Structure formats: C-alpha cells, structure tokens
Amino acid sequence: MDTIESMKTFLQVNESGSFTKAAERLETSSANVSRAISALEQHLSTRLLHRTTRRIALTEAGQRYLLRCEQILANVEEAEAEARDAQMNPVGRLRLHAMPALANKYLVKAVSAYRELYPAVSFDITLANRIPELIEEGIDVSIIMAPQLPDSSLIAKVIGQTYSILCASPAYLAEHGMPTNPADLEQHQGIKMASSVLPLDYWELTSAIGDASVDIKNSPFQVNVGSTVKQAIMHGMGIGMIPIFSVVDELASGSLIRVLPDYRGTLFNVYALYPSRAYLDAKTSSWVDFLSLHLPDELARDSERLTE
Structure with a gap:
C-alpha cells in the first residue's frame, strides 16, 4: 500500500462527500477508491469512515487522522516544491x-x-x-x-588546461649552475611533488626538439602540497616542477627563474x-x-x- 496516496484518497473522499465524486476528481473508479480506503483502515486497524447508502461521515478516529493527514501532505507538498525549485534555482x-x-x-x-x-x-x-x-x-x-x-x-x-614548468631560485642556480639540457637535471637536486594523479619518480618533459624523462627517485625533498614545493624552490633547495599559474608572479619579479624554457612538463x-x-x-x-x-x-x- 502506498500510504501517501491512500492519505490523498482519504482527504479527497472527505472533501467530496462520496466515493463517486472522489473517484471523478482522482480520475479513477469508485471501486478503486473504496479499496484504497478499506486497505488504509485495515493497515491502521481503525475505522475512519461511517458508510451508509446515503452519506459517509468521519469517525472520531477519522477526524483525528484527517488532521494529521492534512499536516503530513502539506509538508510533503512543500518538500516536493523545494526539491523542484532546487532543480531550477541555485540555492x-x-x-x-x-x-x-x-x-x-x-x-x-x-x-x-x-x-x-x-x-x-x-x-x-x-x-x-x-x-x-x-x-x-x-x-x-x-x-x-x-x-x-x-x-x-x-x-x-x-x-x-594548463601545464607545469621547471623553476629554481637565482641563489640555487648561482651555486649549482643552469642546466642546458634534460640530461643535466640528473646532476641537480630535484624537488618531488607527491600526488595520486601524477607519476612520483620522474619528470616527463616535452619540447619542439624532442621529449625526455628525468629520474627524480633520489629527491632529497618530497611533499604533497604545491605551495610547499614552491617554498622549497624559493629557498634554494633545488629545481622543482610546478604549474605555471603558481609561479607567474615570481618569474615576473625575478625571484624565480625558469629552467630549460624550451621544455614544458605534463599537460594537465x-x-x-x-x-x-x-x-x-x-x-x-x-x-x-x-x-x-x-x-x-x-x-x-x-x-x-x-x-x-
């Protein structure tokens, strides 16, 4: 039994004053309305309506149940309206x-x-x-x-879409020199970004002159947050791979320098x-x-x- 639909049928019978009129409004048969009310009464183990050949009337239990049904169905209607509104209006x-x-x-x-x-x-x-x-x-x-x-x-x-680039601080490059090709990177300190969506142990580099893979398994510094990778680079701890949007201001000011500018890292x-x-x-x-x-x-x- 669908309790909510049975409640609606019960309210319609009370408002209409007869099973026949309720059936017309609900676009069903009088027999279906009668069965729905009987099933509801059986479910509740309570008589809700007095039936005679001339009229129907609420029992005392039916009067109390009617008030509860009106409250419940009003709440259901409000909840349905809110749900429909959520599909239409951002809230x-x-x-x-x-x-x-x-x-x-x-x-x-x-x-x-x-x-x-x-x-x-x-x-x-x-x-x-x-x-x-x-x-x-x-x-x-x-x-x-x-x-x-x-x-x-x-x-x-x-x-x-965006991509990463290699960067280092001026102090690090002054001490360790500027790499001129990807093979040189293996002689430098590589700062490793630990991420579940990126390979951890190597950098993939792409350029117009060819691609390269650089092993960074022996990195002395690994962290899982990009902002900390950036701080490590700025403090001269090594060369790091970092999304361009994270370092454009530092590159413009000169506090970071792009390494191997002909190469870019992974396209994201x-x-x-x-x-x-x-x-x-x-x-x-x-x-x-x-x-x-x-x-x-x-x-x-x-x-x-x-x-x-």
Missing part, C-alpha cells in the same frame, strides 16, 4: 573539493564572483591533492588537475567531477557552467604572461 550549500593550488589561485575568486550572481548558494570547501570518493564523502563537485582520469562512474567535464586537464547528469541540481550545474565559462580565460592569461 543551498555546495560541498566542493579542490586541489589547493587551483583553489588558492582561481577558485576563491570564482566563488566570490559566482555568489554575486547566486547569493543563496553557500560553499563548504575541502582542499586535498587527491581524487575524492564523491558519494561516500558527500561532495557535490570536485575540481582537480590531472593528465587523465582513471575509469569511473563519475561524470568528468574538462573546464580548462582541469576537470569538474560530479556523480551524475541525471537530476543535477541547479547549484551544481550553474557552478560547473560558471567555471567552464571563466576558468579557461584565466588559465590562458597566466600562460600568456609566461611568454611576455
């Missing part, structure tokens, strides 16, 4: 995961601009250099950076991950659309600054 709390480097450079600014358009949406952001378990962790959207993604049931939308896709396309609520879809519109331009501007 509520968006649980967002992002990689720290992306969040610090772009996403906080994007959240601020997005909330000017949709102030009814609030954000709960988790930062970590990994691909999260969205459903298990209760995350609506994950913004990650990876060369490619493992097979999964998640929806993955590419919302931008920036992905928005979410559990399903079906019944995607408005806050999630509008956030992904907003980033898709604005993030590629932001990434492109930082890449262009590198060649100015």
